[in-house]
Amino acid sequence: MIDWLVEPFLLGFQQRALIGGLIAAVMSATVGVWLVLRGMSFFGDAFVHGVLPGIAAAVVFNFNPILGAAVAAAVMVGAVELIHRHTKLREDTAIGLLFVGMMALGVVIISRSSSFTGSLTSILFGDALGVSWDAIRQQAILAAVVIIGSLVLYRPLLALSFSPVKAEALGMRPKLTHALLLVLIATSVIGSFQAVGTMLVFSLLVAPPATAALISRSIPMMIALSASIGAVSVVIGLMLSYHWGTAAAATMALVPIVAFLVIMEAQYLRRRFRRQAEPVPAQEVTAA
């Protein structure tokens, strides 16, 4: 049994995959809590795909993919805001348009590459087992920015999640806070895509916080649980992918989603059982 648990992490590239995955999971799951609490999951999904053209351009024109992803993220946010301000369309329409547009642009750019399929697969699904120490060092710096940023912005983000109007009334500057949250999400995506790919980083951004939300009684507890679920998902995902011979990043991404579904169903059954046992509450008396 011990061999079964240890074997997937004996070799250097496996250990780098584990460390890279853990850093990606903890930073994504931490900032992802605010993404879920703000009801911005669709934006997060679009954002994750929105960085694709920047990374693709970096692959084709041979510059730092982190720079490319940062520029693409800024273009994506600017374009969503532009459409929202210049039309009467709801924000989700603008996000949907940019989601498809940026992804298509990314595929168009990468199709100019000589190894089109390999490059695209690597960007979308990551290369967990090919992560270098240099990449891990960059990841660690970005993770520190995201985690410290999330802690420093705790009160403004809490007030914003409670109510943007009340956050404004409390002097918590909700517009600035929202902009800084987007920066933290972008940083997390940029810091994670090499380990798990742009498409699967979304799983680590949303699934651990969503799972934590099912069982948390406070936001600090939700952050701690989310980071823990993300980290455990990486360990279990890498073990399963080693023993089953499946894609490492995809297996890591699936684990927290399965955990979410299992906990959700267990809670539903528990509530149903409790409701059957509890008496019907009396009606509230309303003043005339």
Next chain:
Amino acid sequence: MSTFATGRGLQLGYERVTAVAPSDFSIPAGKLTAIIGPNGSGKSTLLHALGGLIEPQGGHLEVLGGSPEAAKSRVSYVMQSVAFPEGVPLSVREVVKMGRYPSSGWFGRFSAADRDRVDRVMDRLRVTDLARRHLEELSGGQRQRVYVAQGLAQDHEVLLLDEPLTGLDIVSARTIDEIIHDETESGRTVVHTTHDLDEANAADHVVLMSGRVVASGSPAEVLTESNLRVAYNLGELHESTGLIVDDPHRAC
């Protein structure tokens, strides 16, 4: 009589939508003012403007002798109980503690005085027993008491309340009504929105709204039959003036 707020040709709205057409009015300081009008008449919009939460589209608004933005830290705004964040695991005590954010800022530690202030306002609003409960586990009345406690936890000279007594249980309505009167008796300005003519009659000053300020003054001056007919039967006027209201549920 000193003045809390004065509007001159004040026009309010959100983005391209106008909710309050150019209006003149004044609201006294140290008194209880009720803003009354039908759904979508611009009551909440005016309250937001007084709290410095939206900028005027036109005209001039002076609050506490300066701009609403400058006065914001002296004004405490209390939300309606129907508005609450679903799925956010926030306890009652955490929500009330937010009232101390303006004084403690983004990072400042909560002092013993802050914690004491939170305890006292929770006691006054009778929500101490609910401290560990989540907002979504409360009734509308309990939630409104929590929001008022949050408003009182903030250092303030003015209390703005958005429909604080609408649809509440008896205990909550009486508790909040007592707080409103305690606040005015201690010399603070209280402004609240309402649908209820009795609540408006109980105020010192009334602002009657219908897509603009129809009248502003004492209840006897404002709540006349002719004014109320203008305010509550304005479907034609709204169509002819092309005013756009801020509430899709408006019943003209």
